[in-house]
Amino acid sequence: xxRFFYGxxxxxxAIGAGAYGALWLTAAPVRNHPFVTALPQxxxxxxxxxxxxxxxxxxxxxxxxxxxxxxxxxxxMDVHQSAEGIPVVIHDWTVDRTTNGSGPVPSFALEExxxxxxxxxxxxxxxxGTYPMRGREVVIPTLREVFDAFPETPMIVEVKExxxxxxxxxxxxxxxxxxxxxxxLASFHQPVLDRxxxxxxxxxxxxxxxxxxxxxxxxxxxxxxxxxxxxxxxxVPTRRGILPVTTGRxxxxxxxxxxxxxxxxxxxxxxxxxxxxxxxxxxxxxxPDLAVSAxxxxx
Numbered sequence: 001x002x003r004f005f006y007g008x009x010x011x012x013x014a015i016g017a018g019a020y021g022a023l024w025l026t027a028a029p030v031r032n033h034p035f036v037t038a039l040p041q042x043x044x045x046x047x048x049x050x051x052x053x054x055x056x057x058x059x060x061x062x063x064x065x066x067x068x069x070x071x072x073x074x075x076x077m078d079v080h081q082s083a084e085g086i087p088v089v090i091h092d093w094t095v096d097r098t099t100n101g102s103g104p105v106p107s108f109a110l111e112e113x114x115x116x117x118x119x120x121x122x123x124x125x126x127x128x129g130t131y132p133m134r135g136r137e138v139v140i141p142t143l144r145e146v147f148d149a150f151p152e153t154p155m156i157v158e159v160k161e162x163x164x165x166x167x168x169x170x171x172x173x174x175x176x177x178x179x180x181x182x183x184x185l186a187s188f189h190q191p192v193l194d195r196x197x198x199x200x201x202x203x204x205x206x207x208x209x210x211x212x213x214x215x216x217x218x219x220x221x222x223x224x225x226x227x228x229x230x231x232x233x234x235x236v237p238t239r240r241g242i243l244p245v246t247t248g249r250x251x252x253x254x255x256x257x258x259x260x261x262x263x264x265x266x267x268x269x270x271x272x273x274x275x276x277x278x279x280x281x282x283x284x285x286x287x288p289d290l291a292v293s294a295x296x297x298x299x
Contacts, residue, residue: 229257
């Protein structure tokens with residue numbers, strides 16, 4: 001019986017060693033994508049979350065213009081679709097939180113969406129309880145309008161709906177504007193993320209939670225080198241429940257796989273400094289003013 005178990009143990013160890021060796025030989029870092037390589041290399045990268053949601057009405061041309069003027073490197077935005085299927089830039093499934101309307105975004109035709117006041121509920125940090133931008137023709141933009149207004153600005157575009165048709169229309173817009181080198185496509189929905197990758201191999205994507213979780217665990221076990229990442233970036237929170245995410249081990253493992261790491265949503269100046277000192281490459285923030293200052297100090 002002992003011989004049997006010893007023999008079985010040897011076989012299992014041999015299989016494990018063979019599998020480890022195969023992964024070691026076949027695993028490869030992610031490619032150098034122009035979206036990442038064109039970003040600043042001598043300092044951290046500032047990513048304006050929804051254009052800087054604490055400073056301006058979120059996901060509007062007003063916010064995006066303000067973020068670019070401040071010196072943000074990347075504009076981050078969210079996409080739903082109108083009743084006609086046109087990609088529009090808004091975070092929530094409904095228009096209630098950010099506009100003077102009510103109801104699901106896809107229940108409105110584009111013309112109806114753009115009649116709403118996208119600054120209706122915006123209240124500035126330095127004067128809370130006031131709404132100084134109401135009635136100033138701040139509207140929900142289409143993704144086409146954003147691409148047209150900022151042709152050279154890098155963007156992270158997150159598709160919020162689990163809809164492959166919407167994913168295809170977003171890819172078509174990226175291709176039409178010839179901006180696959182300046183756009184990273186994102187989604188929490190794995191089928192949408194897979195569709196981006198299968199539609200156009202030139203597109204940059206991030207790792208989904210399903211893809212990032214095993215990589216995080218592997219980093220704890222010093223085994224990140226056994227992974228071949230499916231996307232070019234890790235866009236992650238600093239914690240997942242009680243578990244820290246942006247650890248030194250994760251950052252070292254990501255560097256070994258050529259992954260760009262940005263943490264969200266970081267709005268505190270001291271936390272920005274801590275993360276940058278640890279080696280996080282990008283800050284996804286509602287306060288691009290604070291992040292630009294932190295990034296310059298970290299050069």
